[in-house]
Amino acid sequence: MKLLTLNFLTCARKTCKSLPAAFPLHPKDAELEVVETDFNAPFLRNILGRLEWDALKTLCMELGLPNLPPSAPEPEALLEPGAEMAELELERELEPTQTARDLHNLLLETGIKEGKLVCGNCGHEYAVKEGIANFLLPSHLV
Amino acid sequence: MSRPEDTLPPDLFYNDTESRKYTTSSRIRHIQATMTNRALELLDLRSPSLVLDVGCGSGLSGEILSSISPSEGGPHTWIGLDISASMLGVALEKDVDGDLFLADAGQGVPFRPGTFDAAISISAVQWLCNAESSEETAQGRLGRFFNGLYASLRRGGRAVCQFYPKNDDQKRMISSSAIRAGFGAGLLEDDPGTKSAKVYLVLTVGGGDLSG
Numbered sequence: 398m399k400l401l402t403l404n405f406l407t408c409a410r411k412t413c414k415s416l417p418a419a420f421p422l423h424p425k426d427a428e429l430e431v432v433e434t435d436f437n438a439p440f441l442r443n444i445l446g447r448l449e450w451d452a453l454k455t456l457c458m459e460l461g462l463p464n465l466p467p468s469a470p471e472p473e474a475l476l477e478p479g480a481e482m483a484e485l486e487l488e489r490e491l492e493p494t495q496t497a498r499d500l501h502n503l504l505l506e507t508g509i510k511e512g513k514l515v516c517g518n519c520g521h522e523y524a525v526k527e528g529i530a531n532f533l534l535p536s537h538l539v
Numbered sequence: 540m541s542r543p544e545d546t547l548p549p550d551l552f553y554n555d556t557e558s559r560k561y562t563t564s565s566r567i568r569h570i571q572a573t574m575t576n577r578a579l580e581l582l583d584l585r586s587p588s589l590v591l592d593v594g595c596g597s598g599l600s601g602e603i604l605s606s607i608s609p610s611e612g613g614p615h616t617w618i619g620l621d622i623s624a625s626m627l628g629v630a631l632e633k634d635v636d637g638d639l640f641l642a643d644a645g646q647g648v649p650f651r652p653g654t655f656d657a658a659i660s661i662s663a664v665q666w667l668c669n670a671e672s673s674e675e676t677a678q679g680r681l682g683r684f685f686n687g688l689y690a691s692l693r694r695g696g697r698a699v700c701q702f703y704p705k706n707d708d709q710k711r712m713i714s715s716s717a718i719r720a721g722f723g724a725g726l727l728e729d730d731p732g733t734k735s736a737k738v739y740l741v742l743t744v745g746g747g748d749l750s751g
């Protein structure tokens with residue numbers, strides 16, 4: 398499971414879903430994997446404004462990954478300096494900045510292969526096996 | 540490898556096993572791909588998007604989402620939910636690009652508000668009408684799914700659900716459940732009245748622009 402996905406995932410229990418403590422889920426005994434994937438600048442720009450940066454910082458800390466800057470990069474920081482907005486159409490030919498590359502690597506190439514995800518509100522543990530999380534709830538928890 | 544037509548006459552070659560193999564590997568795949576492409580046409584995604592695939596199965600639709608070229612507004616990043624561990628196992632073997640969840644959409648959609656640009660569902664939503672225990676009703680399962688889906692889409696987002704309704708009542712029950720969750724909804728039927736009729740529930744979330 399990509400770290401990108403974890404930035405959107407909440408506890409599945411109805412009683413938790415809207416509570417702040419149910420997001421983000423906390424990894425436990427996590428084994429990470431890195432899977433290379435094509436850089437997609439328009440996707441990164443699309444998703445940037447939807448990230449919960451503080452949750453991402455917490456996640457990196459909990460996984461022992463390098464600290465993130467205090468706030469999310471501006472969309473302009475994903476392109477080489479001097480690139481005009483008019484050049485966006487051609488951006489696939491532009492070199493991504495180091496910021497963009499780092500973000501791509503963190504969100505889309507780094508993932509949880511094995512482990513558990515724990516809800517900070519109810520304590521429910523969701524197992525992750527071979528990258529697939531089990532979110533099936535026993536009926537009394539639905 | 541020898542070609543079948545070189546080894547046996549067709550009526551002997553296409554026994555049950557071979558026919559089944561043919562059906563699963565080729566015909567079903569083809570129908571599934573056709574419906575995914577139709578759903579994508581209705582979603583009208585113009586730039587690389589985050590897409591939820593409800594009932595992703597072995598990842599046939601996901602593979603299409605991942606392979607859309609930049610000139611056609613792709614590729615898209617997707618997250619798939621499926622209730623069948625064995626189907627997800629096939630997806631895993633194929634090494635699909637999307638993230639997979641073993642999950643029951645009838646229990647809800649466990650993502651924070653405004654996560655997805657769009658959602659797609661091929662041949663899955665009718666399963667939500669099968670209430671599995673005395674504590675669950677089809678209405679309850681449909682309600683949890685559509686409420687969760689509505690919240691998880693961004694404003695201006697869209698969802699297209701192709702499904703096989705058992706009858707007109709079920710078609711109505713499914714669409715009214717979506718409307719109750721807040722969606723703008725329309726039913727589109729391709730080849731109506733024929734054996735290959737396909738029903739698409741096209742859902743929109745108001746309050747934003749579609750171009751994003």
Ligand SMILES: [Zn+2]
Pocket residue numbers: 408409410413419516517518519520521
């Ligand atoms: Zn919880």
